[in-house]
Amino acid sequence: MTAVTARAHPNIALVKYWGKADTALNLPATGSLSMTLDVFPTTTTVTLAPDAAHDEVVLNGAVREGVVRDRVVRFLDIVREMAGSRTAAVVDSVNTVPSAAGLASSASGFAALAAAASRAYGLDLDRTALSRLARRGSGSAARSVIPGFAVWHAGSDEESFAEPLDAPDLAMVIAIVNSEEKAVSSRDAMKRTALTSPFYPAWVSSTTETLSAAVQASRDGDVERLGRITETNALRMHAVIQSCDPPVRYLSPVSVALFDLAESLRADGLPVYATADAGPNVVFLCRPKDADAVAAAARPLAETMIARPGPGVEVLA
Ligand code: 2P0
Known part of the structure; x- marks a missing residue:
């Protein structure tokens, strides 16, 4: 067998x-x-x-x-x-x-x-x-x-x-706002965005440029530039998702508060940047030495988990 x-x-x-x-x-x-x-x-x-x-x-x-x-x-x-x-x-x-x-x-x-x-x-x-x-x-x-x-x-x-x-050496702090199944799958929402959002062509052309800038920032080891690109790209993705018909909104009030938290931590001198996928959870990008401080700051709003770069796919047996 x-x-x-x-x-x-x-x-x-x-x-x-x-x-x-x-x-x-x-x-x-x-x-x-x-x-x-x-x-x-x-x-x-x-x-x-x-x-x-x-x-x-x-x-x-x-x-x-x-x-x-x-x-x-x-x-x-x-x-x-x-x-x-x-x-x-x-x-x-x-x-x-x-x-x-x-x-x-x-x-x-x-x-x-x-x-x-x-x-x-x-x-x-x-x-x-x-x-x-x-x-x-x-x-x-x-x-x-x-x-x-x-x-x-x-x-x-x-x-x-x-x-x-x-x-560069980076960590992620995952803030779990809600682990329930989402209402619209990303596959369906992606299709709806392409078919109905007037902003979709701009999303595609801007992301193509954003990717080149992000690759360069990553190779340069420039955490702040890579972080700013990350946060902007996430908000642009959520903007294009929210602009489809009927609209889809994945971010919750707590997610928005977590994006605000990244901005206020940066104002205090901590280089931390927020992103979110097709759901309300927010993921912070930061240097590993700052991950505990970021997690502590987010904990009043959400459960947190610190992650580091992990292995690729592995065959075990
Ligand atoms: C991503 N997401 O880049 C984006 C950001 C969610 C938000 O890739 O249809 O499950 O299976 O190719 O990969 C989620 O989409 O879509 C996704 P399919 P997938 O991570």
């Missing part, structure tokens, strides 16, 4: 992915830049089941049906096509990310699944090929293949993968 286990961690984007150039191949409208975390791993085992008629998907101990299962089966179909196989599989995944709360559970999930499934079906993919494959499951998963800081390139199927980026 072939069984392969892999582990991956979520990532938080400093320059966000929000919009697709191609839905079938999951190609992004712009490139993006992220830090893979050392917290909240997803561990996934793929076991080939030659006698089974159908795939089975188990998430956190519960057999899943419907859209969640369908998305995993479609991904396995891509792997089977690459491997020339028609064998069914059992996917058993344990996820420690608060699911669907904007902490990128699909990123760690599909990065771990890409590594475990490709190996179980006998493919020997290098990191670039694995990042391309993970992208097909969920765009942000392309970045969770890479340790630490990563840039995921826009472009063709061949060109669109993530690779490592030199970066």
Whole structure:
């Protein structure tokens, strides 16, 4: 019996992915830049089941049906096509990310699944090929293949993968405002933004420029420039999301208060910058030596967790 286990961690984007150039191949409208975390791993085992008629998907101990299962089966179909196989599989995944709360559970999930499934079906993919494959499951998963800081390139199927980026020594302080499932998935909200927001073309063109500036700031080790770019890019993403029809708003009053907190800590001389994904949680970017102070300042408003750059996807057994 072939069984392969892999582990991956979520990532938080400093320059966000929000919009697709191609839905079938999951190609992004712009490139993006992220830090893979050392917290909240997803561990996934793929076991080939030659006698089974159908795939089975188990998430956190519960057999899943419907859209969640369908998305995993479609991904396995891509792997089977690459491997020339028609064998069914059992996917058993344990996820420690608060699911669907904007902490990128699909990123760690599909990065771990890409590594475990490709190996179980006998493919020997290098990191670039694995990042391309993970992208097909969920765009942000392309970045969770890479340790630490990563840039995921826009472009063709061949060109669109993530690779490592030199970066200054940084930490993230995650402020968990709400870990409940969000009302509109990022996949649906992304589609709605591209179809209905009059600001979407400006988001795409400005983010393309922002990414080049962020890559340069990261290579230069310029924490303050990278931090300012991060915060501005996050607020621009939320602005374009809020401008779709019907509108979507992921930030809550507490999220806004946490963005204000970053500004007031900066006024006190602490270089800390806020970002938020498709949910109300806020993530602060700062130097590791300042992380405890940032967490202490945020704690009256939210539960906090300090993260550092983490490993890329790993095959465990
Ligand atoms: C990001 N997010 O760059 C952005 C910021 C959320 C906000 O990538 O449709 O789950 O699976 O490719 O990767 C969330 O979108 O979307 C995301 P799909 P994904 O981290």
